[in-house]
Amino acid sequence: GAGVSQSPSNKVTEKGKDVELRCDPISGHTALYWYRQSLGQGLEFLIYFQGNSAPDKSGLPSDRFSAERTGGSVSTLTIQRTQQEDSAVYLCASSLVGPSTDTQYFGPGTRLTVL
Amino acid sequence: TQLLEQSPQFLSIQEGENLTVYCNSSSVFSSLQWYRQEPGEGPVLLVTVVTGGEVKKLKRLTFQFGDARKDSSLHITAAQPGDTGLYLCAGRIDQNFVFGPGTRLSVLP
Numbered sequence: 001g002a003g004v005s006q007s008p009s010n011k012v013t014e015k016g017k018d019v020e021l022r023c024d025p026i027s028g029h030t031a032l033y034w035y036r037q038s039l040g041q042g043l044e045f046l047i048y049f050q051g052n053s054a055p056d057k058s059g060l061p062s063d064r065f066s067a068e069r070t071g072g073s074v075s076t077l078t079i080q081r082t083q084q085e086d087s088a089v090y091l092c093a094s095s096l097v098g099p100s101t102d103t104q105y106f107g108p109g110t111r112l113t114v115l
Numbered sequence: 116t117q118l119l120e121q122s123p124q125f126l127s128i129q130e131g132e133n134l135t136v137y138c139n140s141s142s143v144f145s146s147l148q149w150y151r152q153e154p155g156e157g158p159v160l161l162v163t164v165v166t167g168g169e170v171k172k173l174k175r176l177t178f179q180f181g182d183a184r185k186d187s188s189l190h191i192t193a194a195q196p197g198d199t200g201l202y203l204c205a206g207r208i209d210q211n212f213v214f215g216p217g218t219r220l221s222v223l224p
Binding site for chain 2: 004035041042043044045048056058059091093103104105106107108109
């Protein structure tokens with residue numbers, strides 16, 4: 001079956017604009033994660049969705065960042081009033097159950113550049 | 116400061132050489148994972164280690180979890196150009212995984 005897909009693959013925006021990044025997880029996976037990867041840094045955890053439970057938003061860096069997961073499937077990460085420091089690769093991952101020892105399958109990422 | 120440190124940051128070697136990369140922390144992890152990431156793609160899981168002192172082998176790759184579950188190493192025997200990539204370790208704390216900054220490996224033919 002298809003893996004995790006993300007769109008767009010690249011996004012260039014101007015400082016102050018809002019952006020939406022989309023993630024389509026693997027069908028049947030109940031857990032979905034968003035990470036941010038900056039040059040020379042590891043993956044920074046942003047948010048975690050598990051089924052119908054309230055999401056773990058503990059990694060969101062500011063209130064300009066938000067995410068939704070509709071119908072337990074597709075997720076959208078929204079960044080409002082983008083800043084240059086938001087430039088990074090945003091990665092989405094899904095897993096069958098949860099983060100215990102389950103395998104996370106990553107999408108190819110969206111490279112965001114804020115000018 | 117990084118919760119997980121990886122060393123070296125960069126490594127360039129010739130095909131056929133052996134290498135070891137390290138993942139270190141002052142924190143104790145319930146499990147630790149190693150991933151490889153190629154340009155333009157997401158990380159792909161290589162292995163999960165759970166028990167202190169555990170050693171797992173995946174073809175030419177040998178992974179070891181430290182006895183105290185604070186560190187790990189990845190040893191590659193007879194490296195090949197296909198091993199080129201960014202190697203990330205990730206330690207589990209509670210319900211989340213914390214990632215290191217990675218070791219960027221380049222294997223030259």
